[in-house]
Amino acid sequence: MSDTPLLSIRDLSVRYSTDNGAVKAISDFHLSIDKGETLGLVGETGAGKTTMALSVMQLIADPPGRITGGEILFEGQDLTKTSEADMRKIRGGKIAMIFQDPMTSLNPIIPVDEQVAEMIALHNKVSKEEALKRALAMLETVGIQPDRAGEYPHQFSGGMKQRVIIAIALACNPALLIADEPTTALDVTIQAQVLELMKALKKKFDTAMIMITHDLGIVAETCDRVAIMYAGRIVEEATTELLYADPSHPYTQGLFASIPNVEEERESLAVIPGLPPDPTDMPKGCPFHPRCDKAMPRCSTETPQPVVREDGHMVACFLEGGDA
C-alpha cells in the first residue's frame, strides 16, 4: 500500500430530511481506497450505498440531502470543501460514476455518441469534431461499432446501454470509477459480458474502482477488497479472500446464508429475521441488534467500534476481539 490512499473518507455522515423526520443515510463512515484497487461495497437496499457514492461526487440533492460531517479526501483534497466550479472539473475528469439503471441513465433524445462526446469536450480542450472522433473510439473500445454510434438509446439493448454508460464514465480516463450496481438491471449473459469488459478496461486504464452491489458473486469475481454495509455504516471490511473465508459479523454471515447456492444441495434458505431498521428511527446501539441472533444486552446500548485484526480484517461487533 502506498502512503496516501487515492480516496479516503473519514467520519462521513449524510442526512436526508423527509416528512417523517431526518434519515441518517450514512453515519460515522470510514473508507479508503488505493490507486488501482477495486473495492466491493455490499449491502441490502437502503443501506446507503448510493448515498455514499453521490457524496463522493458531491451530487447529493440538497435539499433534501446534506453532508453533516466528516471529510472526503481525494488526492489529499477535501471534496466537501471544494467549490462547485472546481468540483465540476473533478466530476467526470477524475472521478466518474456508473449509475444503477442503464435504462434510465441515458438521455433518451440525444444520440449516444454525442453523450460520450459531451464528456470528452468538457474535460479536454478539443474541438467538437475531435471529441466526437474520440467518442467513437471509446465506444469501439466497449464494443459498440461506429455504425451504430449515432443511434439513440432506445435503439440499444440494455447491455449496450450499459456499455455506453461505461464508455462515458471511462472517456476521460478517471482515477476513480464508482460503479453503482452496474449489472443488476441486466441479463445474466449480458452481465457476464459487461463484467468481463469492466475487468479488461480496469486493467487497461489502471483505474481504481468502487463496485457497489448486493451480489456477493460479483464481488468474489471482481474485487480485491470488500466492505459490508449495514444501515449506513461499514460493519465488516477485509480483502475478498479473508472475508469470504471467514465472514465474521453476524450480518455478513446471514447474508451469505441467504443466497441460494447452485453448487450445494438444496435446502431451505437461512434467512435473517426481520427487516432493515427504519432509517428515521435507528435503534440505539448496534443497528443490527434487533435482528441479530447473537445479540447481547450491551448491543442495544452501545455502538460497537471497528476492531481491526492483524490481517487487516475489520469487524464492528462486540463479539470481536478482546471484548467478546
Added chain:
Amino acid sequence: RTSKHPDTLVVATTYDAKTLDPYMTNDVASSNAMRQIYETLVAIDAEGNVVPSLAEKIDRVDGKTYRFTLKKGVTFHNGETLTADDALYSLKRAYERGASVRHILGVIDPAGFKKIDDLTFEVKTKEAMSSFLAALTHFGGGVILNQKAVEAAGDDYGFKPVGTGPYKLASWKKGDRMELERFEAYHGTKPEFPKMVLRVIPEASNRTIELESGDVDISFEVSSLDVSRVKANKNLELLTLVDTATTYMGFNCSKAPYDNEKLRQALTLAINIPGSVKAVFRGNAFPAYGPIAPNVKYSNNDLQPSKTDIKKAKKLLAEAGYPNGLTTTLWTNSKKVRVDMATIIQAQLKKIGVTVKIQVLEWGAYLQGLKDNKHELFIVGWTCQTPDPDMAVFPTFHSSQIGGNNFAAFGDAEVDALLDKARITPDGAERKALYFDIQDKLREKAPWVFLANKKIAYGMQNYLEGFTPSPYGFHALYEVKMKK
C-alpha cells in the same frame, strides 16, 4: 387641430355592411354605405319631407299611378347613362328578388309599369298608398341600379356595386374597412374629400379613443359614457339626434293573462318610465309617449309618458283578477340596455306583487320564440324605416300582421279600421287626426308599454362641418366639408 389625413374622410362605424346589393339586405350599416354610392328617385330633406332626387319631377297621375321624369345626363359609375329602363328594372327587381325590402315597396304592381320615353316612366301601385313615395326614399328599397352592371356581375353584384352616387367603391376589406373614392362624373355637387373610408370599430370605447387621437374624423354611436368626454374635448364636436325607433315592452295580447286589458294597464301604471329611462340610458334617451317616435310625421308631441300610479295599478290588478299579483316571464335579447331595462322593470313590478322572471335570449331564438307565440312579456324595439307613420304603426298593430311583426298579437277592430283608413288618406289634416287618434287608442288599450326613444350621439372633429345625421341611420357623409 388639423386632419391627420386631409384627403380622406375617415368614419368609424359599428358594423360592416353586409352587401352593397340594395335589395339583398335591409340593415342600417349597408344602407349607410349605399347612401354614399347610390341614389334614390326621391329623397327626404332635413324636415322629413319627400323631395326629388334622381327623379326631377314626380306627378301623381291618379291614386295608384305615379309618373317620374328622370334628371338628364346622370351617369353611372360604369359610364352608362341613367334611363327609364334602369329605373323600371330596378323597381321590378326590388319587387321580385328583393325579399329583404319587398315589404317596403310591397304595394308596387310591376304589371302596371310603363316606359314613356328614355327619361319618363310610370309606376303603378296595387292600392292607393299615401306612404308610397316615402317608401321610395329607403336605401334598401328605392335605389336605382344599372341594369347592365347588375346582369354582368350576377351573384357577385353585392361586391361590384354601380350607382350614380357621389362616391364609388374602391376596395372593401370585409369586417375592417370600405374605401370609397370620389366619382368625378357625379351629376350633383361633388364631395370635397377625394376619398372616404368607412371603418368598422365594434368596441364603442375604441371608437372614442380613435376619435380623440384624431385617427378618425367622425364616429358613430358614441356610447352614453363617452358623451361627456367628447363634449369636454375642445377638438371634438358632439352631435345628437333622436332616432325613429321606439323601445317598448310588449304584452302577448293573444293569450292569457295579457289578453286582459286591465292587467296590461295595471302593469303599465306600475312602471316608472322616466326614472327607468334615466337610469338605463343616462340621459341619452327620452321616455317614449307613444308608438310613433317624436321625429316621425304626425307624432303627437303633446302626449306625456304615462304616469306611475301604484295605487291605481294595484286596483286594476285586483279588478283584472289578480289581487295577489302574478308570476310572469319577461323576454329580452342580450342588448345591454334591454337587459338593464328588464332588470329595472322587474324591480318595479315587484312593488305591485308581480314577480318577473327575466329570460335573456339569443336573437335568433328570440325571434323564433316570438313567432312560435311562446312569449308573455317582451322587450324589443321597432324602427320606423321610412319617413311615414304607417311604417311605425301598421306592421306592429294591425291584426293582419299577427304572426308577423305584430309581436304583441294585438287585434282590435277599431284600431284596424283607423290604420286601414290612415294609410290611404292623403297627407294633410285628416291623416294627421287619424294618426293622433291611433296614438290615443293604443295608449289606452296598452298592448305595449312605450319605454324610450334613444338619442344617438355622433362625435366629429371640429375642423369639419356639414354633417347632418339622419334619424334613419344612413347619413349623407358626402356633404361633410372642412371648415373654412
Added chain:
Amino acid sequence: MSAPFIQVNNLKKYFDTKKGPLHAVDDVTFDINKGETLGLVGESGCGKSTTGRAVIRLLEPSSGEVLFNGSDILPLPKKEMKAMRAKMQMVFQDPYSSLNPRLSVSEIISEPLDVKGLGSSADRTQRVRELMDIVGLGSRLANAYPHELDGGRRQRVGIARALALNPEFLVLDEPVSALDVCIQAQVLNLLDTLQKEMGLTYLFISHDLSVVHHVSDRIAVMYLGRIVEMADYKTIFNAPVHAYTKALLSAITIPKPNLDRERIILEGDVPSPINPPPGCRFAGRCYYEKIGACTSETPALNEVSPGHFVACHLAEQVMADQMQGEAKAV
C-alpha cells in the same frame, strides 16, 4: 402416471406490430404435473412472461392448446373463463408496480373476493385476515398502503391476493427479481412452504439461474420465443446440452473468490423477434461448430434422454462428446 395437470401444446403468441408480427412465443410445448414446479429461464424479452400470461389466458394466445386438468381452456367463453380464473393465478414480477398504490392492503387482498362476490363482507374480512396470516403479514398492516411496505411484504401481499380464491396453479413471474437477497430468501421459503402445505403447482419464471435451481423440479430454458432445453434441474445443471444453456450456466456468479472459471462470453445481441432468422434462432451467437441445418431448419425439441429435451441439430454430437469427455475424466 396420470395425465399431467397442465399441458401446453404448440402455444403461439404473435403480437401485431407496425413492423410485422412479433413472434413472442413460438410453438411452445410443455407440461407440469400436480404439485410440481417448472422453472422457466431465459433472457429478457425471450417470451417468458408472455408464455406465463398466455397459459392462464391473461393474453389470448394466437394458437395452441392449454389443457387444465385435461380440458382445453382456450375455447372457453368469457364467462366460464372468469370462473376458471379462480383456479389459476399469477404473482407478478414487480412488487412495486403490481399493487395499486391507492388501495390498502386489505382492499387489495379482498379484491378477488369482491369481484367474485363471495360471502358476506364479514366473511371476506375474515378470509383476508386468514390470508394475511398464511403469507405472514401482521394484521396491523391491513390498513397500510403499499408504499408503506418494503418489497418483501409487498410481494407477500401479491401472493396473498393470488391465493385468495384458492387456486391450484400459480404462475410466478419473476416474483423475487426485484428483491434484495435477504428478502428474496424469505419469499422463496414462503413459496416453498405454501406449495408443500396446499399442494400448489407452480410455473416459476426467472432469469436468475441460482433461484430457479433452488425452487424447480424441472427447468425449461427459453430463447427467443422457443424452448431450447428442458429437463429436471439436476440434468440441466450437470449435463446441459444446448449451447445457450451452457452459456447461461457459466454466467452464474458464485460467491467464492479466485474461482477462475472459464466463462462463455456470448458475442452479439439477441436478434429481433420480428422476422426471426430462419433455422435455429441461437445460431447467430452459437459457439458450436455449425452445420448447414443450423441456419436453414428450425430444430425440433427432441427427447435426447428420458425427460431431457433439447432443440439443437447438434445435440447428439454434443452428447456424444460429453460422454467421451466424462469417460476420459474417469
Added chain:
Amino acid sequence: MQTKKNSLWGQVFGRLKKNRMAMMGLFILFALLLTALFANVIAPFPFDEQDLFATLEGPSSAHWFGTDEFGRDIFSRIIYGSRISLQVGFVAVGFSVMAGGFIGAVAGYYGGRTDNILMRLMDILLSIPQLLLAISVAASLGPGLLNLMLAVGIAAIPQYARLVRASVLSIRDQEFVEAAVSVGSSDLRIICRHILPNCMAPIIVQATLGVAFAILIAAGLSFIGLGLEPPTPEWGAMLSGGREFIRDYPYMTVFPGLAIMITILGLNFLGDGLRDALDPKLKN
C-alpha cells in the same frame, strides 16, 4: 383490526399540511365556501336592491366596493355571486373532468379502434364553436344554471379526455392493472378503481386553471339565453357587465376580477400542493 381508515388521504393531508402554500390555498377556498354559505349574513345589502339615486358610486364606507349602474352594492353582489360562480366553476369543471376523464380512460384503456373513434370524436367536439354548442344546448335543453354548466362543461371535455388518455397509456401497462384482470375484474371496475385514481396529477393542474375559464366563459354565455336570469349576481357576468364602464368606473370590473383571481389562486396553491402530495415519486 385497527381503524386507520383513509390513511392514504390522511398521509396526503399530512404532507399537505407541511406545504404552506397549499394550506393557504385551502384556507382561501374554505373562506370562499363560508362566504357562499353565509352570504346572506355577510352581505350588508340584498344583491338586488336598487338605488337609482346612488348609481356608479366609487368605493366608500357605505359601499366598500362602490355601486353599479343600478346603485346596487357591488360588495354584496360579489358575496352573493360566490354562490353561483363557485357552483358554475366547480360543477362545470367537475362535469368535464368526469366525462373527459371517462372518455380518455376508455380510449386509452382499450386502445385501437375504440381509441381512434373516441379521439376523433373529441377532435370534432373541439372544432365546434362554443357559441354554437351553447346555443344548441340552450335550445334543446332550455335555459338555466344547470344547462349553462353543462354547455361549459361539454366544451372542455376533449382537453381532459386527451390528458387522461395520455396518463392512462402510461398506467395501462402497469402490473396492478393486469393483476386486476387476472382476478376477473370487469373493465369498468378496472378503469374506475385502478386506473383513474392513479392519473390525477395532470388533471389537477388543468382543472385548477379550468375553473377560471369556466367562470369567464359562463359569463359570456349568460347573454345568449343560457345563463342566469338577471339580477342574479355572478362574477363573470359582473365582469362583462362592467365592460362599457371600464374607462370611467374601473372598480366595477376590478372587484369581480379580484374575486375570480383569488379563487383561482387558492385553487392553484392547493392544486400544486396536492399534486406534489399525491405524486408517488415524492413519497419516501
Added chain:
Amino acid sequence: MLGYILRRCAMLIPVILGVVFIVFVMMYVTPGDPARMVLGEQAPQEDVDNLRAEMGLDDPFLFQFGRYVYKAVVHGDIGRSYITKRPVWDELMTAFPITLKLSALAMGIALLVGIPCGIVTAVKQYSIFDNIVTLFALIGISMPVFWLGLLLILLFTVKLAWLPPSGFDSLAAMIMPAVTLGLQSVAIITRMTRSSMLEVVRQDYIRTARSKGQKESVVIRKHALPNALVPVVTIAGIQFGILLGGAVLTEIIFSIPGLGRLMVSSIEMRDYPMVQGGVLFIALAFCLVNLGVDLLYAWLDPRIKSQYT
C-alpha cells in the same frame, strides 16, 4: 414518415364528415330561422316562408346534409353566405389568414414567455420567483381580455402613442392583440412547463449529465428542457387550435376582422353555409395542428419518431 403523414391525412375525412354532420344536427335543433335572419325582423312572414322554401330549408334533414356533402365533394362548392351572398370560401379566406397571423403571434409570445418562466419556476421550485411568476400567471388568467386590451390601448396608444389602436396589417398593430390573446396561454404554458420540468429534473439521466461535470445551466437547457417539452407541445397544440377558432373578444376590442367575429356573427345570423364552412376550416386547422404537433413530437423525441414509420 411520409406514409404516416398520408395516413393521418386520410383520417381527416371521417373527422371532417363528422364535424359537418354534427354541426348540421346542431343547427337543425337550434331555434331561429335563417330566412328570417336574412330578411330582417321587419319582413312579413310570407316572404320569409317563400325564402325558406327557396333556400331548401324545408327539405328533409338528411337530404339537406347529403346535398351539402355532394356539392362540396363533387363540385368543391361549399356554398355562398346567406347574408352577404359572397362565396363562403372567399369570406373565410379573408378572415382566416388574419386569425392565423394573430394566433401564431400570440402563440409565439406565449411560448417565448411561458417556457422560460416555467423552467425557472421549476428549477427554483417554491422560491420567491416561483411564487411571483405563479401569481402573474394567475392574474393573466383571471384578467378579462377587455380589461387588458383597454389598458394596453390607453397606455401604448393614448399615452405613449407608440402603437396603433387597431388594425392587423403591420406587426406593430398586431402586438397588442397578440399580447392580449397570448396572456392566457402564457399562464397555461408556464404551469405545464413547470410541472413537466419538475418531472424531468428528477430523472436519472439528468444526474448522469451532472456527473460529467456539466454546468447546471447546460444541464437544464440541453438535457432537461427538450425532454420536458413533449407535454408542453401537446398543450400548446390544443391552445393553438383553440386560438385558430378565433378569439371573439380580442377581435372586437382591436377591431380585427378575424374568424372569431365572423363565426359569431354567422351563428347569430343563422348563416348556415358560413357556419358550416367555418367549422370545416377550424376542424381542418385543428387536425393540421395536431399533425404538426405529432411531427414535432417526432422531432423532439426519437423514440416517438420510431413509432411513426
